[in-house]
Amino acid sequence: MKKLKREQIRYKEKVDAIAPKSKTLSGCIRAFIAGGLICMLGQAIGDVGSLLFSFSETDRASFTSIALIFIGALLTGVGVYDNIGAWAGAGSIVPITGFSNSIVSPAMEFKREGLVMGVGSKLFTVAGPVLVYGISVSILIGLLTCLFS
Amino acid sequence: MAHKKLGRQTLVFEKPPRIISGATIVGDMEGKGPLGKFFDIVIKDDTWGEKTWEKAERKMFEESVRLAFEKVNLNPERMDCMLGGDLLNQIITASFAAREIKAPFLGLYGACSTMAESLILGSMLTDGGFFDVTACVASSHFSTAERQFRMPLEMGGQTPPTAQRTVTGVGCSVLASSNYEGECIMDNIFVTGGTVGRVVDMGISDANNMGAAMAPAAVDTLVNHLRDTERDISYYDLVITGDLGSFGSLLFSDMCKEKGVDLGDRHLDCGNIIFDKNQNVDCGGSGCGCSGSVLNGYLLKRMHEGDFERAFFMATGALMSPTASMQGETIPGIAHGVILERGKL
């Protein structure tokens, strides 16, 4: 971060003090409701899947993820997910459907820049970092497990 | 010696150029706003029949220039120079539109201050005797700006309450030298001077709080302008800022007061009036096209009809770049001021 001068710090403090604030409480309530509902949907998908295909625990988890990712991608495509996000905030970012939204939205936006450097590379603008950190951390954990067991 | 300069930053024109025509084209949401009926063309679909938004913005740019010249029966290819810019990298809107218009072209980048920057430069070149007819143009487009500066459109999320919405719009003014004798739709609006702004950075780094990033630059330009010209603020009926938005405007008038300039009710911000409060735009509009379209579509018409005599128009720009922001840089602001006065030839 850049070092700020004293007058800049004073101005920033003033701005922070009088800037209109996001409504944290109502935002949290909405995030709670939306996030809770999406998780319940996931649970229901798992239940239905287990009932129909008698999945193992791991397969059930994969099936649920795949189904939710599909739903998230579809809702993004038809232009609904951004409206949900405007209402729900983190309630629709944190669930795996939000991950799916973060993959589809930049990719579809860059369709006109071509299928390879447009869609192909922009799929990973947000998903890329998530995979990089998720996978790297998991490998580190795996290596530590090797070391200590 | 520079003899047309006052004080440190202010220019005074000997033969003030006139704004003889103007044209505006805006997007659907701007058309539904309170000023909708003042704009020449409201496009319903913001691709305007083009394949991409960038192409649509370019078409808006080009068509607004053609329309402004059509209004006064001039061929745009015959103009002396076109000065203009937009928000996109390499100002592709302006330069690609200039490719079609075929007039001599000077591309400008001043972020959202482009409308004032082009008017100042255009007036200088006219007063200097270089040009007779110039076009000053500024454009922005919500969907092209959003993908360059922020997030993909379909990404779900919330904007903080200090955010502003980039205006889809373009404004074009046609400047003519004082002895121009052709047709005109406005005959009494003169650009009598201008104040070139300094880049002011007060340490704001939040790209969703542009109003706060630009307000200090606007204060700086206004205060320096008044000092250079030794004028009192009461000289002006109206101080117009480009796109400070509601929060930026609050900071602006507050800081002006601290510097001993009491704006009273003579301040008006284009970003504040282009959208309605219930259009869900947080703090209002922003972008080059915001001040460009409001000035040419609404304010100049009111001035032409005599609603006010003297106005100081300051388009404000946040000179941010996503790359610099990622490197932890703060957002520098700039504001250029243009003196608009009603008068007779």
Place this chain on the structure above:
Amino acid sequence: MSSFSDYLIVFICGGAICVIGQLLISLTRLTASRILVLFVSLGAVLTAIGIYAPFAEFAKAGATVPLTGFGYSLAKGAMEGAKESGILGAFTGGIKATAGGIAAAVFFGYLCAVIFTPKTKK
């Protein structure tokens, strides 16, 4: 099948994790991408120190659907892989366990991006 009380727990736990995300957004202005990265890594770390597995047992989809659950699956897979086949397993375990999700994300993501066109927000 899950009972009504299971669903209630799923709702509350899933909602609560999202509230943490919302608090981070409104109080620290973290961007969505950073939130996602943070949650995945956090889920993995909490799994490694043995907190997330019992939580997932209890909260079911309430723990696995939020992105922390993705981190949980990755870490769980890596740990199991490491126990079974050593270093090689540490590398393959995580992605093996989440392969369905990752593949679906790439595939459906590509498909939807090619089929649909974004619209300007109103």
